[in-house]
Amino acid sequence: MRHGRVTTVSAAISGVSPATKSPYTQLCNVLLVASLSKTLSQSVCRTGLIGEVPDLLISMKEDGVNLDQTTSKVLLDSLISSVKRNELRLALSIFFKLLEASDNNGEVSVSYLPGNVAVNELLVVGRVKDALIVWDELKVSGHEPDNSTYRILIQGCCKSYRMDDAMRIFGEMQYNGFVPDTILYNSLLDGTLKARKIVEACQMFEKMVQEGVRASCWTYNILIDGLFRNERAEAGFTLFCDLKKKGQFVDAITFSIVVLQLCREGKLEGAVKLVEEMETRGFSVDLVTISSLLIGFHKQGRWDWKEKLMKHVREGNLVPNVLRWNAGVEASLKRPQSKDKDYTPMFPSKGSFLDIMSMVGSEEDEARTEEVTPIEVDPWSSSPYMGQLADQSNRPKPLFALARGQRVEAKPESFDVDMMNTFLSIYLSKGDLSLACKLFEIFNEMGVTDLTSYTYNSMMSSFVKKGYFQTARGVLDQMGENFCEADIATYNIIIQGLGKMGRADLASAVLDRLTTQGGYLDIIIRCELQHDDRSE
DNA sequence: CTAGGGTTAG
Numbered sequence: 001m002r003h004g005r006v007t008t009v010s011a012a013i014s015g016v017s018p019a020t021k022s023p024y025t026q027l028c029n030v031l032l033v034a035s036l037s038k039t040l041s042q043s044v045c046r047t048g049l050i051g052e053v054p055d056l057l058i059s060m061k062e063d064g065v066n067l068d069q070t071t072s073k074v075l076l077d078s079l080i081s082s083v084k085r086n087e088l089r090l091a092l093s094i095f096f097k098l099l100e101a102s103d104n105n106g107e108v109s110v111s112y113l114p115g116n117v118a119v120n121e122l123l124v125v126g127r128v129k130d131a132l133i134v135w136d137e138l139k140v141s142g143h144e145p146d147n148s149t150y151r152i153l154i155q156g157c158c159k160s161y162r163m164d165d166a167m168r169i170f171g172e173m174q175y176n177g178f179v180p181d182t183i184l185y186n187s188l189l190d191g192t193l194k195a196r197k198i199v200e201a202c203q204m205f206e207k208m209v210q211e212g213v214r215a216s217c218w219t220y221n222i223l224i225d226g227l228f229r230n231e232r233a234e235a236g237f238t239l240f241c242d243l244k245k246k247g248q249f250v251d252a253i254t255f256s257i258v259v260l261q262l263c264r265e266g267k268l269e270g271a272v273k274l275v276e277e278m279e280t281r282g283f284s285v286d287l288v289t290i291s292s293l294l295i296g297f298h299k300q301g302r303w304d305w306k307e308k309l310m311k312h313v314r315e316g317n318l319v320p321n322v323l324r325w326n327a328g329v330e331a332s333l334k335r336p337q338s339k340d341k342d343y344t345p346m347f348p349s350k351g352s353f354l355d356i357m358s359m360v361g362s363e364e365d366e367a368r369t370e371e372v373t374p375i376e377v378d379p380w381s382s383s384p385y386m387g388q389l390a391d392q393s394n395r396p397k398p399l400f401a402l403a404r405g406q407r408v409e410a411k412p413e414s415f416d417v418d419m420m421n422t423f424l425s426i427y428l429s430k431g432d433l434s435l436a437c438k439l440f441e442i443f444n445e446m447g448v449t450d451l452t453s454y455t456y457n458s459m460m461s462s463f464v465k466k467g468y469f470q471t472a473r474g475v476l477d478q479m480g481e482n483f484c485e486a487d488i489a490t491y492n493i494i495i496q497g498l499g500k501m502g503r504a505d506l507a508s509a510v511l512d513r514l515t516t517q518g519g520y521l522d523i524i525i526r527c528e529l530q531h532d533d534r535s536e
Numbered sequence: 537c538t539a540g541g542g543t544t545a546g
Binding site: 418489496 | 543
């Protein structure tokens with residue numbers, strides 16, 4: 001029966017009549033390749049064919065058809081994309097099929113452990129809690145973790161500020177005889193310092209040295225930056241000077257970190273001097289560094305210093321470009337304001353504030369999750385929790401993924417957005433909401449839609465501070481329309497805004513979602529929660 | 537795969 005249907009579908013899609021090859025394997029390849037291609041996946045989903053894959057996998061199992069290498073590869077890719085699309089039911093089947101295949105004594109070789117892929121994808125998508133549980137279950141059912149498993153888990157925990165989990169897993173890793181490398185130590189150091197655990201960080205560094213793991217430029221950059229952020233500026237400068245004297249372990253980023261700190265402290269002269277030194281040593285002064293300087297100049301009321309940069313930074317034509325950009329924008333900003341003072345018409349807000357909750361997942365979602373049919377016992381299940389996850393197909397997604405803000409690269413297409421963000425910050429810190437709005441408006445007119453969450457967050461934050469809640473809501477809508485992903489700062493602003501509007505009920509509901517959805521909490525929210533605990 | 541700017545925070 002199944003054979004017949006499968007063969008027909010396979011033939012229909014591929015246009016090739018299955019001959020000697022197993023129809024399962026063939027259809028699997030065709031379907032999954034199709035699901036990976038953007039245009040085809042839509043039609044496959046629309047026709048509901050993608051739903052056939054789990055059944056298909058079960059048929060294969062029943063009939064004892066083994067996976068070939070191509071299929072495994074396709075399955076692996078498909079697993080990754082289905083977790084990303086929150087299609088956990090599908091991911092689950094693929095996951096277990098792969099587990100089984102890799103258990104089959106090497107007949108099918110997959111280059112990595114499927115468990116690692118599953119755990120990694122859960123982490124990337126922001127389901128840190130889920131990933132930890134799945135991992136525990138895999139361990140119990142005898143799937144040996146390897147070096148990558150530990151690296152993936154520890155880095156995931158570090159990025160989500162779960163340092164206790166990170167340290168626990170790190171300990172276990174060493175207990176099991178795996179040797180951590182420089183990069184793993186770097187991740188741990190960075191996480192520890194970002195979590196403001198300076199003492200632990202120092203111990204970690206000592207341990208690293210003791211064990212003979214060699215520190216790199218990155219290690220020292222993380223350390224110096226961490227010292228600056230944890231009120232140990234003196235120690236940071238000392239370390240920097242020592243390294244510089246030795247002429248080792250300093251690079252352009254090191255200088256950039258120190259320049260930023262000098263700007264924070266208002267030591268502009270020192271900062272500019274360091275930039276000069278940077279150049280003599282042959283390190284290029286990039287946009288990040290210039291951005292730090294510009295903001296520093298503005299904060300100290302020394303805006304005239306921006307011309308000085310021209311003299312000091314000879315590298316390329318970055319500074320002239322920045323200044324030209326600035327001049328052009330300031331000219332545009334002088335045009336008459338086209339909208340009225342509170343900018344409400346600029347961002348028409350749609351819907352009630354209650355539907356903020358729909359972004360976070362509605363109550364019905366939860367109800368539906370509760371009444372999900374009893375979990376079928378999967379014969380291959382090494383991770384019942386993964387099965388449970390898959391059964392909750394309408395389970396709300398985590399609100400945001402683990403990925404940090406986009407890295408700044410020397411790509412010219414991000415220049416405008418980077419500059420805009422820098423000047424937004426300058427105008428907003430001046431309290432010049434009107435100028436900031438104008439800048440925002442100009443970019444909207446230009447049809448620039450690839451703004452970063454930073455842009456929307458700063459606008460929203462200012463509106464919320466001024467009490468323009470409708471306008472803030474408009475920005476939030478616009479952010480959604482432009483498919484800009486909300487991040488932790490966005491949710492902080494939403495929580496703050498709802499609170500200010502007297503909707504503490506909604507605010508705490510949003511916070512609840514943040515904590516229960518397996519997402520991660522920002523260090524700030526963690527502090528707030530601790531604060532709440534203490535005051536109660 | 538790990539580091540630096542601009543947003544959130546009594």
